[in-house]
Amino acid sequence: MFKRSSQIDNTPRQPTRTIAPRNSANSYSYRASRRSREDNLQRRPELMVERQQSGTKSARRRGKSVFLIVLLIFLFVFLSWLNDSPKIIILGSPADRELLQSTIVYKKAAIKLFNKSFTNHNKLTLNTDNIVNKLEQEFPELANVTVQFQLLGDSPNIYLQPAIPAMLMANGSGKEFIISATGIAVAPASKLSNIATFHLLLLTDQSGLTIRLGGAALSSTDIVFIQTVKEQFTAHNLTISSLTLPSASSELDVRINGTSYFIKFNLGTDANQQIGSFLAVRKYLTSNNITPSQYIDVRVLGRAFYK
Numbered sequence: 395m396f397k398r399s400s401q402i403d404n405t406p407r408q409p410t411r412t413i414a415p416r417n418s419a420n421s422y423s424y425r426a427s428r429r430s431r432e433d434n435l436q437r438r439p440e441l442m443v444e445r446q447q448s449g450t451k452s453a454r455r456r457g458k459s460v461f462l463i464v465l466l467i468f469l470f471v472f473l474s475w476l477n478d479s480p481k482i483i484i485l486g487s488p489a490d491r492e493l494l495q496s497t498i499v500y501k502k503a504a505i506k507l508f509n510k511s512f513t514n515h516n517k518l519t520l521n522t523d524n525i526v527n528k529l530e531q532e533f534p535e536l537a538n539v540t541v542q543f544q545l546l547g548d549s550p551n552i553y554l555q556p557a558i559p560a561m562l563m564a565n566g567s568g569k570e571f572i573i574s575a576t577g578i579a580v581a582p583a584s585k586l587s588n589i590a591t592f593h594l595l596l597l598t599d600q601s602g603l604t605i606r607l608g609g610a611a612l613s614s615t616d617i618v619f620i621q622t623v624k625e626q627f628t629a630h631n632l633t634i635s636s637l638t639l640p641s642a643s644s645e646l647d648v649r650i651n652g653t654s655y656f657i658k659f660n661l662g663t664d665a666n667q668q669i670g671s672f673l674a675v676r677k678y679l680t681s682n683n684i685t686p687s688q689y690i691d692v693r694v695l696g697r698a699f700y701k
Contacts, residue, residue, distance in 0.1 A: 478508045478515065480541075480550045490556045492588070493535040493572065493581050503532060504552055517543055520550075534580045534608035559586070560617050561637075562596045565605045570596070577612035579605050595624060597637040615661075622665040623648060630673065645693070655686040655700075660693035668692045675700060 482497045482504070507528055513519035522541040529539045529552075538555035557574035562583055564570045570583035572594075583589060597612075597620070605611045620637065627634055627650065638647040638656075646659040659668050671692040679686065679700065686700040 477549055478505050480504045480508065480552045483551055483553045485553055485555045486558075490558055492556075492586055493559070494554070494556050495533070495535070500529070500533065500552070500554060503529060508550075525552075531608065534578055537574060537576065559592050559594055561620065562589075562594045563605060563611055564596060564598045566599065566602065569605075571605050571607070571611065573597075573611055573617070575617055576614050577610050577617050579607050579609055579611045581607065595620065595634060595637055597639065599639045601639045601641050603639070619659075619661050619665045620646070623659065623669060626666070626669045647689075653685075655689050658689055658691040658693050663693070663695055667695050671696070671698045674698070 480501065482501050484491060484494065484497065504525065507525045508514045511521070514521060514525070520541075520543070525541050526539045530536055535557050536554050537557040540553040540555075541550055542553070543550045557576075557578065557580045559572045559580070560575045561573050562570050563573045563579070571579040572581045572583055572586065574580045586592065599605070603611065623646075624634060627648075633651045634648060635651045636649045636656075638649075639645070640647055644660055644662040646661050647656045648659060649656040657672050659665070669692075672690060675690055675692070675698040678684075684700075688701045691699040691701075
């Protein structure tokens with residue numbers, strides 16, 4: 395029904411993709427350049443020596459750099475290292491050192507604190523605040539502790555400032571403590587063999603305060619208040635015979651020699667104004683031949699009462 399065509403197509407078939415001939419120019423150029431360098435090295439041995447010397451110099455430079463880095467690290471560690479044998483330096487006059495213990499006691503305590511942590515042997519990681527706080531807590535007779543070190547030294551310096559006795563304070567059972575200028579109970583009164591030379595006032599507590607060594611018995615403002623009363627009374631030729639903290643809040647009762655009454659002060663208000671009120675009332679009473687039988691009360695500023 396259908397006839398096969400007898401005509402044959404002799405046209406050659408074209409390839410569907412073209413294959414680029416290998417470009418051997420670059421490969422030949424690289425091999426030729428390499429052979430040229432090798433030939434030059436064989437013909438000129440000094441080039442080989444120069445290359446070896448250049449490599450040696452580079453290695454030496456790297457070695458010097460590594461050596462310098464190691465040296466700097468060693469110097470840094472050496473300069474920042476601290477030993478565990480601090481130098482104890484006591485500040486203040488010899489009269490202020492009556493309450494202090496032997497220097498060996500403080501040095502042993504400091505060495506123990508330094509050895510508690512490896513970081514305390516490095517100037518950059520030394521925890522000076524912790525050492526200061528621990529020493530002040532352990533030794534209440536120290537008013538201030540300072541830890542310092544020198545840049546080129548390996549031994550830390552510890553400066554100890556003794557607490558200066560401000561007054562004596564007796565608790566309800568009659569036991570007496572030495573109170574510092576900051577109000578801290580620093581030592582029992584028996585610690586001072588020559589306590590009379592300090593001329594300390596005795597404050598008797600009747601309010602039920604718990605007095606313990608190293609603890610705050612009074613505030614620093616209370617100490618200033620009492621010292622102001624003492625100085626003002628001395629300036630007016632009045633001698634204090636006793637100081638008492640009664641059960642009443644913030645009250646200070648002061649007795650002076652030659653009188654049958656005491657003065658009521660308020661520790662929470664201005665001392666100078668209250669002292670001024672007392673002196674004015676005392677002058678008025680003396681000029682009118684009036685002697686209070688119990689007290690003069692100047693706790694309210696600008697007003698005074700007597701009984």
